[in-house]
Amino acid sequence: MACRYCTGTPYFKIDVNRQKEWRVMAxxxxxxxxxxxxxxxxxxxxxxxxxxxxxxxxSESRRESIKAETGVDYAQSNAECANRAKYIVLAVKPQVYDVVLKNIHDIVTQEHVIISLAPNKTIEDVTKSLGTDKRVVRAMPNTPALVGEGMTGISYDDNAFTFEEKDMINEFFNSFGRVVKVNESLMSAVVCASGSSPAYVYMFIEALADGVVQYGIPRSQAYELVAQTVLGSAKMVLETGEHPGMLKDKVCSPGGTTIRAVAALEANGFRNALIKASDECYKKCTGEK
Incomplete structure (x- = not known):
């Protein structure tokens, strides 16, 4: 289905270096x-x-491979890509951000919407590089977007965007999962909550599967049993609206197997390990030592 916001009248810009016109659409x-x-x-x-x-x-080979797989056209350079689109997603590593921003500096206008994914780059950092009149959305998605179950935290100045643009921003992020808008001061905490945490969840799945493989369950079945349980448990939190502690209590029968396992997790620092992981993640995001 084509997006209803991507059918505007095309316009043209000239790249002096390449001496050719690039067709620009929303x-x-x-x-x-x-x-x-x-x-x-x-x-x-x-x-x-x-x-x-x-x-x-x-990578030219990766460009060709993705085009063949998805049917999505590619641009030959960062500048060309920025010139052919209105909503520009900067999906590059933080260490190359400055180079990419220089590449698109002379292309980006006030009409563009820049979507920055770098965990340690503020909106102000990006506008200083591109120009204070440029409009930036700061976002922190996560890799489950690949299967349509991503979680993204976003931040931007409401006054800088039209209603249609804000609707488009939400539609874009909702296309691969869920999105919540937060104050920019909380974006580093969003990295801890959802940006980096899929790695911890995968470790949990792997460890729990290891725990039952030792009792004879084939590894492929162990991963399926555990992964589906994680998926279902998460869905219970999202769809019932009940506190996670309440849902946990419903599984823990008095004197039963689950409460005994929960006690072992507490004794071995399960919660504390996750909180400490969040602390280290936050320090890295904010530049603390």
């Missing part, structure tokens, strides 16, 4: 096709058509 442009950029692109294709999207990345 599309989504991905600069970077690493794990996160690829996951978002694949998720977005669930409601956007390939014609609504353009992408670029340094």
């Amino acid at each position: 599309k989504i442009g991905f600069i970077g096709m690493g794990n996160m950029g690829y996951a978002m692109l694949k998720g977005a294709l669930k409601i956007f058509s390939p014609e609504d999207i353009v992408f670029t990345c340094p």
Whole structure:
């Protein structure tokens, strides 16, 4: 299904270096096709058509491979990608942000919407590089976007965007999961809650599967049993609205197997380990030592 916001009248800009016209439409442009950029692109294709999207990345073979797989066209450079789209997703690693921002500096206008994914780059950091009149959305998605179950925290100035643009931003992020808007001061905490935490969940799944493989369950079945349980438990939290502690109590029969296992988790620092992991993640996001 094509997005209803991506059918505007095309316009043209000239790239002096290449001496050619690039057709610019209100599309989504991905600069970077690493794990996160690829996951978002694949998720977005669930409601956007390939014609609504353009992408670029340094590897020619990867560009060709993704185009063959998805039908999404690619640009030859960061500047061309920015010139062919209105909503520009900066899906590159923080260490190359400055280079990418320089690449698109002379292309980006006040009409563009820049979506920044870098955990340690503030909106102010990006606007200082591109110009204080530029409009930036700061976002922290996660890799489950690949299967349409991503969780994204976003932050932006409401006054800088039209109603239609805000609707489009929400539609884009909802295309591969859920989205919540938070104050920018909380974005580092969002990284801890959902940006980095899929790694901890995978470790939990792997460890719990290891625990039952030792009793004879085949590994493939162990992963299926555990992963589906994690999925179902998460869905219970989201759909019932009950406190996680209440849901936990409903599984813990007095004197039963579950409460004995929960006691072992507490004795071995299960909660404390997760809180300490969040502390380290937060310190890295904020530049603390």
